[in-house]
Amino acid sequence: MFKTEQDCINYLISLRWPNGFVCTQCGSMRYWKKSKGRFECQDCHKETTIINDTIFHKTTKPLLIWFHAIWWIVAQKNGVSAKGLQKILGLGSYQTAWTWLHKFRRLMVLNGRNKLEGTVEVDEVHVGGKTSGKRGRGAEGKSLVAVAVEVKGRKTGRVRLSKIPDASAKSLKSFIEQNIEPASTIVTDGWLSYSGLDKMGYDHKVQKAVVKEDDEEILPNVHRIASLLKRWLLGTHQSYLNKNKMGYYLDEYVFRYNRRTSNSRGLLFLRLLEQAVNTAPVTYDKVINENHGL
Numbered sequence: 001m002f003k004t005e006q007d008c009i010n011y012l013i014s015l016r017w018p019n020g021f022v023c024t025q026c027g028s029m030r031y032w033k034k035s036k037g038r039f040e041c042q043d044c045h046k047e048t049t050i051i052n053d054t055i056f057h058k059t060t061k062p063l064l065i066w067f068h069a070i071w072w073i074v075a076q077k078n079g080v081s082a083k084g085l086q087k088i089l090g091l092g093s094y095q096t097a098w099t100w101l102h103k104f105r106r107l108m109v110l111n112g113r114n115k116l117e118g119t120v121e122v123d124e125v126h127v128g129g130k131t132s133g134k135r136g137r138g139a140e141g142k143s144l145v146a147v148a149v150e151v152k153g154r155k156t157g158r159v160r161l162s163k164i165p166d167a168s169a170k171s172l173k174s175f176i177e178q179n180i181e182p183a184s185t186i187v188t189d190g191w192l193s194y195s196g197l198d199k200m201g202y203d204h205k206v207q208k209a210v211v212k213e214d215d216e217e218i219l220p221n222v223h224r225i226a227s228l229l230k231r232w233l234l235g236t237h238q239s240y241l242n243k244n245k246m247g248y249y250l251d252e253y254v255f256r257y258n259r260r261t262s263n264s265r266g267l268l269f270l271r272l273l274e275q276a277v278n279t280a281p282v283t284y285d286k287v288i289n290e291n292h293g294l
């Protein structure tokens with residue numbers, strides 16, 4: 001579908017302005033077409049291009065390369081590291097590949113996504129650092145991640161992950177409220193922070209382990225997701241993982257996991273490009289300085 005720059009431009013126009021040009025400054029739909037793909041608003045005379053004020057803002061790289069990059073990250077089941085992307089695209093700089101991947105992660109939380117529902121297991125796990133532990137001390141260098149997984153009989157449905165500052169009632173309940181529909185059944189262990197979920201409109205079921213503090217035998221879905229997540233972080237991103245960026249990696253994992261059975265890579269590609277033209281520019285400085293989680 002995409003052989004030339006113009007193919008890419010036309011595609012972005014169809015996604016961003018499905019009903020025709022809209023001026024970002026005054027909202028007018030009247031325009032003149034200028035050279036080099038520029039549009040001029042007939043009313044306020046602001047000039048713009050299809051990539052202005054999108055994730056591609058001010059890029060000096062051809063859209064064909066951007067499209068190739070986005071295609072590559074949706075086509076690879078487990079995603080791709082910055083080094084891998086640099087190699088595939090033949091980019092001169094590692095920094096560009098790294099920055100692009102961080103920009104793409106910001107596209108992966110789809111607007112208006114639905115909360116989890118039905119029966120949902122919830123737990124918190126430590127991720128990152130040298131060893132994995134739970135709740136106790138010795139968790140330095142690790143991130144605490146809240147995990148919610150829909151249980152569909154013997155299968156898992158969708159997941160949500162979020163880096164949380166601690167395992168307090170406040171942190172966990174706010175995660176639950178943001179990610180799970182009221183009236184759902186929430187299954188947790190006996191951790192005190194989860195008490196009172198009934199009052200929030202949930203049906204709360206507590207599972208108790210036979211051996212105290214050994215959760216492995218209960219909440220099997222949460223534990224499966226946690227170990228897949230850890231393997232993915234180590235396997236794909238290795239030591240390039242920055243703890244302050246953990247939230248973005250979690251967003252990518254959720255995006256991938258929730259679409260693991262989607263056979264249409266083309267549809268995922270389209271969804272990311274849709275988000276790309278509707279997402280404000282993210283500068284390199286912003287990628288470096290903006291943290292996610294905590």
Ligand SMILES: [Zn+2]
Pocket residue numbers: 023024025026027028041042043044045046
């Ligand atoms: Zn205008």
